Amino acid sequence: MSDFAPRRVAVVDGLRTPFCRAGAEYAELSNLDLLSAVLGALGKRHDLRRDGIDEVWAGAVNSHAKDWNLAREAVLSAGLAPDTPAVTLTQACATSLQAAGVLAAKIATGEIDSGIAAGSDTASDLPIVFDRRFAQRLIRTQRARSLRERLAQWRGFRLRELLPVAPSPAEPRTGLSMGQHTERMAREWGITRAEQDAFAADSHRKALAARAAGWFDAELVPCAGVVSDRLPRAGSDAEQLARLRPAFAPDGTLTAGNASALTDGAAAVLLCEARTAARRGLPVLAHWVAQQSAAVDFVAGEGLLLAPALAVGRLLKRLGLGFADFDVIELHEAFAAQVLCTLAAWRSADWCRARLGLEAALGEPDPARLNACGSSLALGHPFAATGARVLLSAARRLAAGGGRRALLAVCTAGGMGVAVVLERPHAG
Secondary structure (H helix, E strand, O other), rough: OOOOOOOEEEEEEEEEOOOEOOOOOOOOOOHHHHHHHHHHHHHHOHHHHOOOOOOEEEEEOOOOOOHHOOHHHHHHHHOOOOOOOOEEOOEOOOOOHHHHHHHHHHHHHHOHHHEEEEEOOOOOOOEEEEOOOOOOOHHHHHOOOOHHHHHHHHOOOOHHHHHHOOOOOOOOOOOEHHHHHHHHHHHOOOOOOOHHHHHHHHHHHHHHHHHHHOOHHHEOOOOOOOOOOOOOOOOOOOHOOOOOOOOOOOOOOOOOOOEEEEEEEEEEEEEEHHHHHHHHHOOOEEEEEEEEEEEEEEHOOOOOOOOOHHHHHHHHHOOOHHHOOOOOOEEEOEEHHHHHHHHHHHHHHHHHHHHHOOOOOOOOOOOEEOOOOOOOHHHOOOOHHHHHHHHHHHHHHHHHHHHEEEEEEEOOOOOOEEEEEEEEOOOO
């Protein structure tokens, strides 16, 4: 058996729907509708219906039971070749980025030549279920063999069993929401309300400037009559954000203004083996270099959303790189406090020594290179779609800006994080 040499993976292109606030323009659309829209548009842009695609990996966080086969159904609805295998997965907010990582590994090892990583989420179509007692009564009734047995299943029935149960935002292990966990992180790392509001205002400012310059046009596919992101707000300056009330604790620092909003949308990214991309005449935005996943013991008290700090630290250590080696840095903004805590951890020699085994602090990215076109605080956060959006944003900025490398990271529920390094095609 010959020595194995991994093949180079190209990030070819991507598309996303405009992101909209939950309950607004996409209120009547499902995850399947949104995901099919981006897959269909990406397939049409690069003639993937003719040339084919080897696999599609996609998922949603807020998913109905009927969507157990979401990725495959979206492939068929989008008009891609019906013999295209598809896998439905979820890793909370990193769903589509993890999907890209799986496809990159398959391409690098020669199992496939191409793939699409995607995600879709709508907070307008939440999976509402009934109380477990009522659900069990329905199951037992269906299995009953006689009218007498069916009626027996309803003894002791109470009307309160009919109350719907919405998805809970709380972590199952702690009973605390992501916002409550982030409040704890902000206190631990000394992140002030003023710092959070300033960071959020800057995200809106950068997103508005990028939108005005037409930066997002190339990655947006119109959907339901919407042609641009609806969440960036011109009035979101620090002074106005300071007037908002705390959202997760009476004396807290997190508000609706410095946290990402409930959002509907979908995004997809096309990856391909580099020589295959050249042969098919496909553009290449960047090459995939490496990925790193991490998790923290948030039940024992470590910050729920601090895992990207670990993932990035371990990835840079493995590659022998530092923040100065990156021209583009994209960090998902679930909350302003979460990003600021991550930056604080990298500046802390004690934390880097204890958690990364380093002799000194990692330091801090150049603020001018961080989320230069805004991120989730301004653009919105349709959970499973965010990883693909961040990946696409990093690749496009790298290709347009002439830099050498890009670093991106996404935090997730459950105390996990995923980090990725990209490089320009001509980089050695």
